[in-house]
Each structure stands twice: as structure tokens, then as C-alpha cells.
Amino acid sequence: MRYISILGSTGSIGTQTLDVVRRDSEFKVLALAAYSNIELLKKQAEEFKPRLVCVYDRKKAEELSEIFKAEGTDCTVVSGPEGLSEAATVEGADLTVVAVVGMIGIAPTIAAINAGKDIALANKETLVCAGHIIMPLIKEKGVRLLPVDSEHSAIFQCLAGEEHESVSKLILTASGGPFRGYTKEMLKNVKLEDALKHPNWSMGKKITIDSASMVNKGLEVMEAHWLFDVNYEDIEVLVQPESIIHSMVLFKDGALKAQLGVPDMRIPIEYALYAPRRVFISEDSMPDLSAIKCINLMKPDTEVFEGLKLGIEAGMTGGSMPTVYNAANEEAVALFLSGKIGFTDITEAIKGAMKAHSLKFEPCLEEILEAETEARNYVKGRFNI
Ligand code: NDP
Ligand code: MG
16 A cells, blocks of 8 residues: 655646546545645545645635534544645655645645655745755655656656766756747737646646746756756756657767657656556557657747746856745736736746845755745835735
8 A cells, every 4th residue: 555645635736646546546645735625625535535634724624624523524624834744744654745836835845754755746846945955855864756747757757777977968848838939029918818828738827827937947947956966057948839748868978868748747647656667547648649740849038938047047046046036936926817917027026036135045944934025025015015
């Protein structure tokens, strides 16, 4: 039996993780966590019978606790940040899937590693802000860190059986999002509903906006830097609009390895759960090679999509700068999603927050959270909110 805990079980990655788990009686879910969607969490609890659920929102947690009591469901309900860490460290679990969105993922990931759990990491914000804390801790505790993000899963698969010294370059692919080919002027007038239409992937709202602005790729470059211990100079981004090549590794002898497949997140999720074993998912996950007419590769336009350029700059600067980049983005994306600011305001807000920041080297968790607050306040102040 494999015992797991899933943080963010009601989201896009969380529900797809449960799709994988549902098919295999080898898995037993011990804990689930969400922010406030108790309707879905209740259904998941009925099906998977976890010992504990966390509802971050305290009011909603009380509501669910009352329902469980009335129905005689034997499941503890916890809430808030301490509840999320409780779910991450639930006794008996071997693996914690971190699929919450945003920097809220940092503390429970650290708690899970300290408790000796292997981590399947979808949440990229955690490594971006706290990679310098997480990576040494993973080593110290001797646990496994398994990437779920499709590009990082692709690189992880390409690196299987290879030596670190043999790697020349990591090549992260990007779809380019719905606005690929747009000019700066055109980007100024895009609407929320257009930004939410990703051409190839179906994902949560925040990452869909990040993909449209290419901030997602900025975050992923930093994620790759930490996961694979590769310098920023040796990480390249190429646009691959069909999303067939999920990423590549160039080796010192000139050999290039790529991982290809249909854009279906269940494949990287499954690899994170079973690696190095592979399991059949469904006919839908099988690529139809005869239908692929061509695979295009091109350099990204970082003058138009400044989100990527700023991400690489934040990563190279290091210290607290990636946190500022990420937190300013989280705040600005929330404002864009609620219709309060325009699309190009997102990267302008990030740029402003990074400029205003006084850098801290090797920030501890407290200093990361301070940099987060500072960046969020900067963005709110900029738009008088
Ligand atoms: P969604 O918005 O679909 O889901 C987010 C999940 O996190 C929900 O279950 C939500 O609960 C929960 N959540 C949010 N805040 C909290 C909190 N404070 N405490 C507990 N739970 C919380 O996001 P995605 O699944 O798309 O993305 C999750 C992470 O994975 C992100 O970091 C993203 O960048 C990354 N990722 C996603 C990919 C994808 O294909 N979707 C691909 C690669 C990476 P509720 O439903 O109650 O709000
Ligand atoms: Mg990705």
C-alpha cells in the first residue's frame, strides 16, 4: 500500500491526481486539503475516506465539521495554516502531493519534508521563493522530490540514468499562450476571457493567466534551476506552440534528449507517483504520431512578453528577488482576475516591485514572508487598492 496526502485536492492538479489514485487500489488517501470548496471536498472525503481534511477557510471548515458530525462521517476537520501543515504531515503517509496554488505551499512543503515525506511538487511558487531552503533540506532528510510540472517532469525523465556533469543545457519549452505573435500594443487591450483561453492545456485560473503573460515560464526557469542544479546561463526557453515536446536536455556530446507526448497532466502526475515505473492511463494519453504534421520551435519574444525576461532577471539576482517577482505577480493576477487592472499592468507591477525592493541574500522563511508582504503592498499601493 502507498499512503498519500493531497494538498489542493479540489483544483485542476488535485482532481487529476485523484483520477490517477482512483484507478489503483494500491493507494490509500490519508489527508486532503482545499481552500474553501467544501462541496467538492465532502464528495472526495466520501469517496476516498481520508482520516483528516483541511479547509483553510475557518468558517467553511466549521461548516464541513458540522456536516460530518450530523452525517456521522469519521473524519477530522482542521483549518488555517497550521491545519494545512497537519494535512501535509499526516501520520503514516509516505508521499505528500503539493498542488495548492501560490506561496502558501512553502510552509506545508517544509513541514512535510521535515516529517520525512516524499514530495510530489506541482506548486512551483515554493521552489521559486524558497529553493535555497527546500533543496538542502531534501538532501538532509533523504526524501525524494518528484516534479509534477510537465516541463520539469520531461527534464526529470530525460535525465534518468545520466550524470549531472554530462548536461550542457536545459531547454524548457513554452506554448507561447493565447497571445503568441501579439505586439505590445495588442496586449494592452486583451480581455480576461481571452487570457483564460489557453490553446493546449486546461489548468487553474492563476497559472492560465501566468501562461498568457509568460510569467509562468519565468517561474519555471527558476524552478528548473533549483530542481536540477543548473546555472541560469544554461537554461534556454523555446516556444513550441503545439505543446508536443514538453522539454529537452542537451548533453555535452551534442546529444539532445526530449520527452514528447499529448498535453495531458495525468502523464507527469502519474510519473511523479510511480517513477520509474510507467502505467497505462487511457487511449487519450497515447500520441497519434501520424496526426502531428510538424513541430515548430522558435525563440520567445521577451520584448513583448517581459514577464519571462523579468523572471530570468529575478532568478539571476537571487536572494529575496524571486519572492518579490512571484508575490507581485500573485497580487497583480488576483487584481486582473477580479477586473481591477489590465493585462499589461501585471508585468508593470512586477517590474515596479522589483525596482523598489532592497535585496536580502539567503532570506530565511520570515524574511521571505516580509518580502512577500512588501511586494503585495507595493502592488496594492500602485493601483490604489
Ligand atoms: P487550481 O486553482 O485549479 O487549484 C488550486 C487548489 O489549491 C484548490 O484545491 C484550492 O482549493 C487549493 N488552495 C488554494 N489556496 C489554498 C490554501 N490556502 N489552503 C489550502 N488549499 C488551498 O490550481 P492548479 O491545480 O492549476 O495549480 C496548482 C499548482 O500547480 C500551482 O502552483 C500551479 O502553478 C501548478 N501547476 C499546475 C498545472 C496545471 O496543469 N493546472 C501545471 C503545472 C503546475 P479551493 O478549490 O477550495 O479554492
Ligand atoms: Mg509547466
